[in-house]
Amino acid sequence: MTRFFEVIYRDGAARLGKLLVRGGIETPFIERPLSDSSIIVNGGSAFIHERSSCSVDSFYVPPHVGLPGRVRDGFVNLFSPPVMEKIEGPLGVVVHPEWIAEGADMYIMAGARAMEGDPRSLLDAFIKIRASSKPDTALYVPALATPENVSLLIYLGADIIDNVLTTAKAYKGLYLTQDGEYTLDELPDLPCNCEVCSKYSVNDLKAMPPAERFALLGRHNDLRLEEEVKRVKLHIRRGMTREYIEKQCRSRPWLTGLLRLADMQYDYLEQRMPVYRSSEMLACSAESQNRVEVRRFAERVNARFQAEGDILLIIPCSARKPYSTSKSHMTIARALGRYRNLVHELILTSPLGVVPRELEIVYPAAHYDVTVTGVWDLEERKWVSDCLKKFIETHHFKKIIAHVEGPYVEVCKQTGIDMVYTSKGRITSDESLASLVEQIKLAASELSTRPRGTRELMLDMFRGMADYGFGAGKGKLLVPDNGNVKGKFPRFILFDGNEQLCSISPDFGSLSLTLEGAKRMGLGPDYVVEIGEFVPKGSILAPGVIGANLQIRPGDDVLVKGPKAIAVGKAKMSGAEMAESTRGMAVELRHVEKIS
């Protein structure tokens, strides 16, 4: 347990927090050793130094031996993990990824510097150290941050970085920028407006005595680092760290490698990534297709979403979200008229794959924007086509109609599944739409398809979203056959008689449950948080949590159960984090009911 750090806000593994010393210091924090702002007392080598006394306003790092994570296993046991002795003030401990050291407030990634350019080892160190330390302890990645890489370090979970490498590089004569490092000889001008660069020219700097020149380079490098950290903080707050990282990682091949390898270690990021949120999701690079939100959406559509019907209608996505509000989708809907009730609609899109109409409000289906050129690359085609194939194979539609054009046709054909193609050129042309209506009529009469009523369509939307959010079959528990839907699309509210069960929150792309709605679904065991013997008010803090399911992700609605109260609310951290943390808000409550 830590008394000296608190996570305030999360965007996946990246987080904003507070070091609880000196009145609270925001993280990500740039440690500047040997300066007044330094918050770490470094005890130095265990071969030379003895433990010294410590204070309450600095993190004390007892004498240690550090080995970089990339040094092979045989070395790991040469030096034992540090023995934790209780100290009064905050404690920092130097760890190798294979060491387990409990009880520290801050973990320091030993020899991170040696892992510059080695994304595998670096990622492994992040994952293992985070796995063996409490989630509400701070992670310090020392002597590695530069303006180029610091965003990736924070993205992967660094809470503290430092200006050690930027300083050392300055004294090597290197001028650092967000997109590369240069000797002064390589620069015709200084591409920066900081206090150093606006005061001096390249030639001024070159003409200076080295001590002065290096000090100024150090100042510039430090300012660039600080600027970059501020920028990343903004993106964390906006929930758009990933978008920024996809851009910034291009600066070096190994940083791009780090992002790609991190995507392959799906669990590390998935556990920490919110399921619902209000921020936009931009898919502008090949890596966008591998981000957690995209893969998780596809996985849940495949494993949780259930649709039953005769006819599946496949249509292309639209730029405007939700799709229903787009011109193309409205044109199709108008043309279909009452025949729309005979089909189940499935929207084909990159990078999400397939989006059932019922889930068009769900994050990130209504939140993404993707680069559209009309040309789909091979990987994109394969991904979307595989998603489509899986969807068709797990459901039991008797007829599949593809009303698609351009690259979407290729994607459908690539599944190898028999479909009726109804578009003659543009999908919204009168000819195409007439052909579509014709085919639906034909299929419906062949199959004697029963149309769904308007209310049923809306109820199916709730069922679909509940299945997606809480697991297959939950929709049937939540949504009564005679349920009432009030409100205007997409702000629907679901009632059973006068009892409100849930509503759709279009901003977050989620369902907001009432306590009654949560009770009807049960939500156990996946979305239940157990609390102690108290009646909560407003929120549940991590120390009040007795147990929380590992399924729970930030943003999920959860049922809170305790001996004295039952409640529903929105998870602010993952279930794992709730169970292990001693600080921070775990659940923001919506409705609480005392148990008498």
Place this chain on the structure above:
Amino acid sequence: MTGLSNVMKDIRGRQRVKPHLPTEIVGFWTGEDLLDGKAVKTNTIIFRTKGCYWGRGGGCTMCGYVYDAATTNPTYEDIMAQYHSVEGRIDGSVVKLFTSGSFFDIGEVPEKARDEILTSLSKKVAKVIVETRPEFVTDKSMQAAKNIVDRLEIAVGLETSNDKIRIECINKNFLFKDFVRASETAKKYGVTTKAYLLLKPPFISEKDALEDMARSVLDAAPYAGTISINLCNVQRGTIVDELFQKKAYRPPWLWTIVEVIKRVHGKTGSVIMSDPLAAGSARGPHNCGQCDYDFADAIRKYSITQDISAFDGLECDCKLLWEKVLDLEDWTFGSPLIY
């Protein structure tokens, strides 16, 4: 620490070692050394033995000399054959006898060979220096050797006066007090002592290495008339090598040895010297790549003259970088800061 020995044994087991004949000498070369304040010619002879007993059980973390060991245990005749192969080339005033182990370990050099070589040398040269671990410096071995050679010096790889660093970083299994005992035993028989120290063993930072060396020179000086500071270089098939390849080790800066010498110069009655082996290469002590050879020359010059002015005018912009490394390398928590 047995852990280090196990890792060393493991590394050694994976090395492909060139087979060596037991009659083939490892090395012979001629150099310059100080004798009674004057630069004189010295010959260095490195015998091939079955190897250092400690090295064969894993040994020191920086030592790659064990790979020079003979494939079969050299006999008395083999050792004598090695000696005779270079005997004719001995022309210095001082001869240094190395085995990359202990010349006084009769497991490496049979007593008979040892005595015959010393007898032969006693007629040719003014002084003989013999490399040995302290445990082989006994009343018996000193008495025997002193009976043959008039001016004898034992050379002991003390490495550092810090027992913790010697044992836990270097994996050398004796204590400072063992060195002191060896030196005192030698002294009883009029045998002088030379201490070899190691600048920058693995697992410690540049600053700690500097401090450790300055301290060690002062600690060793009362027991060693000559102190030779070896600048750790990266030898194949060692822990240092493996760390080096993982970017977890960097040999010392040449600025560091200069700083050590400046700090201890004039504070001891001993001759302080250093041979900057492999200076300027990534695997040897180096600065920035621009100034390395000037530094190596100055260090050699100092060693042979004991004149601190050898370092006058030695300047390079990288001094500022080195100073930052001293300040900040502890903040990598386990890796070099600048390579």
